[in-house]
Amino acid sequence: MQFRHKIAGGDFSKAGNAASSVKKVLNQLNVDHSIAKRIVIALYEGEVNVVAHAYSGVVDVQIDEKQIKIIITDKGPGIADIEQAMKEGFSTASQQVREMGFGAGMGLANMQKNSDFMNISSVPGEGTVVELINNVRPYEG
Amino acid sequence: MKIADIIETLDLKLISGAGGLQNEITGCYVSDLLSDVIGNAREGELWITLQTHQNIIAVASLKDLAAIILVRGLTAEEGTIEKSNLENIPVLTTTLDTFSVAGILYQLIKKK
Ligand SMILES: Nc1ncnc2c1ncn2[C@@H]1O[C@H](COP(=O)(O)OP(=O)(O)OP(=O)(O)O)[C@@H](O)[C@H]1O
Numbered sequence: 001m002q003f004r005h006k007i008a009g010g011d012f013s014k015a016g017n018a019a020s021s022v023k024k025v026l027n028q029l030n031v032d033h034s035i036a037k038r039i040v041i042a043l044y045e046g047e048v049n050v051v052a053h054a055y056s057g058v059v060d061v062q063i064d065e066k067q068i069k070i071i072i073t074d075k076g077p078g079i080a081d082i083e084q085a086m087k088e089g090f091s092t093a094s095q096q097v098r099e100m101g102f103g104a105g106m107g108l109a110n111m112q113k114n115s116d117f118m119n120i121s122s123v124p125g126e127g128t129v130v131e132l133i134n135n136v137r138p139y140e141g
Numbered sequence: 142m143k144i145a146d147i148i149e150t151l152d153l154k155l156i157s158g159a160g161g162l163q164n165e166i167t168g169c170y171v172s173d174l175l176s177d178v179i180g181n182a183r184e185g186e187l188w189i190t191l192q193t194h195q196n197i198i199a200v201a202s203l204k205d206l207a208a209i210i211l212v213r214g215l216t217a218e219e220g221t222i223e224k225s226n227l228e229n230i231p232v233l234t235t236t237l238d239t240f241s242v243a244g245i246l247y248q249l250i251k252k253k
């Protein structure tokens with residue numbers, strides 16, 4: 001199963017819509033709550049990053065019996081130093097975004113914690129691609 | 142302990158999300174940074190904050206939080222109220238400040 005969701009940069013009133021629609025689909029597919037919860041949290045942070053830092057984006061979701069794969073692709077300023085961006089506390093969020101309680105510099109770290117695999121690739125001046133993969137079954141043992 | 146049990150003690154007024162009033166409270170988290178709540182709050186906790194925009198409902202729902210308490214008499218934005226009713230996450234407001242609400246809750250929860 002495969003579907004796509006658009007994200008509008010700058011529009012915080014719609015931030016979280018992609019995550020909440022993916023959550024509904026995972027519920028319908030009877031994916032275990034704790035497994036769905038992690039991937040939806042990671043997606044939410046990624047979606048908010050597009051809204052806060054980029055101009056527009058799309059979320060592609062692929063689900064099969066083994067894994068959930070989410071690819072967030074945006075057009076935006078990109079990330080020049082990914083290692084620095086991953087550090088907890090690092091943020092380039094604007095004052096306005098910070099006043100809303102975003103900009104703690106914890107989003108990417110939360111995404112890492114809530115995914116089994118995460119990869120970021122970015123071209124400064126063009127945009128960023130974040131790939132997230134979570135296993136559908138809990139680890140055994 | 143349920144939300145209904147603390148309304149009087151904390152001088153709470155329910156703004157929206159009455160469907161979640163029977164949610165069991167397991168603890169409390171105080172923060173105005175959304176990603177901090179996502180990273181560190183735990184399921185069933187009450188969230189005390191001064192953020193009033195609709196993303197607080199998204200965060201509370203993602204983390205399965207029991208309810209949100211707005212401090213200092215703050216009111217929720219229209220979109221927050223709508224989402225809170227949809228997701229059955231109670232949003233309450235108190236005239237008390239963060240220090241007082243957290244202090245009272247600490248006593249109540251520690252006793253259990
Ligand atoms: N999609 C993106 N496009 C451009 N820059 C990004 C993107 N995602 C993250 N960044 C950069 O990486 C930094 C760290 O991101 P992270 O999500 O960890 O924190 P934040 O978004 O600043 O704050 P928080 O997520 O805690 O609200 C951002 O401040 C920004 O500079």
Ligand SMILES: [Mg+2]
Binds near residue numbers: 045103106108
């Ligand atoms: Mg972020």
